[in-house]
Amino acid sequence: MQAVSSWGRLRQVPHEVDRPAFLDQVHVGAGAGAAKALCYGMGRSYGDVCLNENGRLIVTDQLDRFLAFDRERGIVRAEAGLTLDHLLRVVVPHGWFVPVTPGTKFVTLGGVVANDVHGKNHEVAGTFGSHVRAIGLARSSGDVITLSNSENSELFAATIGGLGLTGAMLWVELELMPIKSAMIETETLAIGNLQDFFRLAGESGDWPYTVAWVDCLAKGDATGRGLFIRGRHAGSGGLKVHRAPRVGVPLDAPGVLLNAHTIAAFNALYRRRPWVLGRKTVHYDPFFFPLDAIARWNRLYGRRGFFQHQSVVPMASAADTMRKLLELTATFGEGSFLVVLKLFGDKPSPGLLSFPMPGATLALDFPNKGESTHRLLAAMAETVIAAGGRLYPAKDATMSGEAFRAGFPNWRKLEAQRDPAMMSDFWRRVTGEAA
Numbered sequence: 118m119q120a121v122s123s124w125g126r127l128r129q130v131p132h133e134v135d136r137p138a139f140l141d142q143v144h145v146g147a148g149a150g151a152a153k154a155l156c157y158g159m160g161r162s163y164g165d166v167c168l169n170e171n172g173r174l175i176v177t178d179q180l181d182r183f184l185a186f187d188r189e190r191g192i193v194r195a196e197a198g199l200t201l202d203h204l205l206r207v208v209v210p211h212g213w214f215v216p217v218t219p220g221t222k223f224v225t226l227g228g229v230v231a232n233d234v235h236g237k238n239h240e241v242a243g244t245f246g247s248h249v250r251a252i253g254l255a256r257s258s259g260d261v262i263t264l265s266n267s268e269n270s271e272l273f274a275a276t277i278g279g280l281g282l283t284g285a286m287l288w289v290e291l292e293l294m295p296i297k298s299a300m301i302e303t304e305t306l307a308i309g310n311l312q313d314f315f316r317l318a319g320e321s322g323d324w325p326y327t328v329a330w331v332d333c334l335a336k337g338d339a340t341g342r343g344l345f346i347r348g349r350h351a352g353s354g355g356l357k358v359h360r361a362p363r364v365g366v367p368l369d370a371p372g373v374l375l376n377a378h379t380i381a382a383f384n385a386l387y388r389r390r391p392w393v394l395g396r397k398t399v400h401y402d403p404f405f406f407p408l409d410a411i412a413r414w415n416r417l418y419g420r421r422g423f424f425q426h427q428s429v430v431p432m433a434s435a436a437d438t439m440r441k442l443l444e445l446t447a448t449f450g451e452g453s454f455l456v457v458l459k460l461f462g463d464k465p466s467p468g469l470l471s472f473p474m475p476g477a478t479l480a481l482d483f484p485n486k487g488e489s490t491h492r493l494l495a496a497m498a499e500t501v502i503a504a505g506g507r508l509y510p511a512k513d514a515t516m517s518g519e520a521f522r523a524g525f526p527n528w529r530k531l532e533a534q535r536d537p538a539m540m541s542d543f544w545r546r547v548t549g550e551a552a
């Protein structure tokens with residue numbers, strides 16, 4: 118047994134680890150009575166969607182080869198363990214980019230499909246799954262099935278955003294987006310409160326990428342104060358790829374490093390930096406992946422790890438709910454370094470259980486302080502569900518089965534498509550006896 122954790126580092130979980138080097142060595146079913154299996158990409162999910170305690174973990178890091186790249190049409194087929202980091206290194210020099218990217222490039226194709234991830238351009242591009250043309254899926258029956266909109270379409274929809282439960286993805290075929298340059302034109306504007314955020318988000322039609330960073334400790338009329346950042350691909354500047362991170366966190370930080378005082382000081386300092394405001398042109402790497410500059414930054418939260426809350430609520434209740442969530446955070450005094458606010462557009466997600474819905478999404482990190490953090494997360498979850506929203510499984514370690522089932526009424530359809538030989542700690546936790 119080998120201890121494995123996810124990005125939040127809340128638990129070290131024992132697993133029987135398989136590391137296949139070739140696609141024909143991926144075995145989902147290991148025979149009658151064998152432990153259930155789950156795939157593990159880069160473990161960048163924060164909670165337990167990528168964990169399977171005392172079960173088998175199929176780690177895909179060696180399954181990272183390109184299978185085909187049509188440079189004229191921008192269509193790439195690669196093994197599911199290929200990271201976006203590697204993919205960008207190969208495709209950017211040819212004038213192609215990933216159509217949807219999360220806030221880190223250290224994620225695998227299998228991982229981003231299984232969580233149907235979103236990026237800063239959700240309004241115009243929808244989720245990652247919208248750009249997937251086909252998937253090769255290994256099932257415990259021994260079959261390898263091709264999935265697409267025209268072939269095994271139900272299983273295709275269940276696999277996109279299917280939390281790794283429908284089988285092991287062997288390869289993914291993706292449609293890329295053309296770019297003229299690796300540079301991004303950006304503009305950063307100060308926002309005084311939530312109204313400013315909603316106004317600017319509505320006025321940014323010429324900017325496909327938008328996101329806001331919010332000072333979670335601001336209260337009253339200043340709730341939602343922060344920075345609004347928007348971007349678009351530049352027309353010139355060359356097609357240079359990114360570099361590897363040069364700085365890393367070698368050890369766990371002492372638990373006291375990130376506390377309400379240091380977070381308040383950081384927020385004040387960051388907000389008052391006038392030089393961050395205005396227009397400039399930057400490389401795609403710091404624009405899309407600012408946290409990737411520091412390898413293993415999750416260690417800054419110390420040995421006890423940290424939680425993330427990310428939720429989405431429908432537009433009708435968005436302003437009111439965002440205010441309530443930020444007020445809850447300020448009241449509990451559990452400051453968050455990274456508070457990200459963004460709108461989701463109305464492009465339908467292709468997955469059965471995809472997280473995005475039209476509305477507003479808020480993400481916050483909290484150091485694990487035990488009981489008080491659990492209480493805050495439960496209060497936030499209750500607020501979100503009451504507003505008709507849902508929590509993001511990729512970020513979650515605590516949502517109740519009730520909250521999950523309320524947010525994802527399609528869950529039984531995924532359960533019906535689940536490969537019987539696959540299971541995760543997340544699925545066990547949120548479906549429990551209801552499954």
Ligand SMILES: Cc1cc2nc3c(=O)[nH]c(=O)nc-3n(C[C@H](O)[C@H](O)[C@H](O)COP(=O)(O)OP(=O)(O)OC[C@H]3O[C@@H](n4cnc5c(N)ncnc54)[C@H](O)[C@@H]3O)c2cc1C
Pocket residue numbers: 124155156157158159160161162163166167177197198218219220221223224225226227228229230231232233234235236237280281282284285286287408511512541
């Ligand atoms: C700094 C940071 C920023 C982030 N920003 C965003 C963001 O902006 N938007 C967003 O949507 N998410 C974001 N995320 C979350 C991240 O994109 C997802 O958790 C992603 O799924 C992680 O990919 P991974 O390869 O590490 O997969 P893991 O975390 O290892 O696994 C995720 C899921 O994929 C399944 N899986 C992995 N490989 C396969 C396979 N071959 N076959 C079948 N199932 C498989 C696993 O079983 C698991 O259920 C962020 C995470 C971090 C750490």
